[in-house]
Amino acid sequence: MSKNGRSGRFVIPGEKLGVIEEFIPDQGTYVEDGAIHSRNVGHILMDFANKRVSVYPAARNLNVPGVGSIIVGNVRSVQSSTAVIRMIKVGKKFISGSFTGMIHISDVSFRYTENMFDAFKPADLVRAKVVSDKNKTFHLSTKGDDLGVIYAFCSQCGGPLVRKGRELKCQTCDHVERRKTASDYGKGTL
Numbered sequence: 001m002s003k004n005g006r007s008g009r010f011v012i013p014g015e016k017l018g019v020i021e022e023f024i025p026d027q028g029t030y031v032e033d034g035a036i037h038s039r040n041v042g043h044i045l046m047d048f049a050n051k052r053v054s055v056y057p058a059a060r061n062l063n064v065p066g067v068g069s070i071i072v073g074n075v076r077s078v079q080s081s082t083a084v085i086r087m088i089k090v091g092k093k094f095i096s097g098s099f100t101g102m103i104h105i106s107d108v109s110f111r112y113t114e115n116m117f118d119a120f121k122p123a124d125l126v127r128a129k130v131v132s133d134k135n136k137t138f139h140l141s142t143k144g145d146d147l148g149v150i151y152a153f154c155s156q157c158g159g160p161l162v163r164k165g166r167e168l169k170c171q172t173c174d175h176v177e178r179r180k181t182a183s184d185y186g187k188g189t190l
């Protein structure tokens with residue numbers, strides 16, 4: 001029995017509960033690559049007699065992202081066609097647990113985005129909308145004036161970037177950068 005197998009433990013969507021060699025996946029779970037994961041926020045129930053594992057949804061209304069949620073998160077990594085975001089807020093509340101989402105280059109802006117590295121950089125604070133949770137992945141969009149980067153740091157020196165027209169300028173070293181910014185960039189509104 002793996003160390004994860006403990007009845008009553010609180011789990012979040014995507015969390016690994018065990019492997020199919022040990023348990024039969026039941027309510028509130030899904031299987032990926034031979035591992036059983038939670039589909040819900042809730043409490044794990046191990047039925048050792050029948051070798052079944054299920055997740056009972058939490059009764060409380062927790063702050064977890066869903067399709068339509070407006071989230072705020074940090075950019076963790078940027079690649080040529082995607083950016084990975086670690087979500088820290090859903091709506092006005094901070095998230096319990098750890099959730100990541102992905103922005104595809106086609107969901108950055110209503111306008112064509114030529115270069116993902118000019119839209120986001122690691123450590124940027126971004127406001128985005130959850131548009132899909134297909135394949136257990138939160139897909140995010142920053143299309144629209146109110147969505148996009150709300151705070152960013154200079155990639156050269158780490159100083160804060162201030163909006164100057166359509167570009168962002170470092171207050172410390174004068175380096176100029178671009179981002180897909182939200183209309184309230186730098187105003188301190190999470």
Ligand SMILES: [Zn+2]
Pocket residue numbers: 154155156157158159170171172173174175
């Ligand atoms: Zn700088």
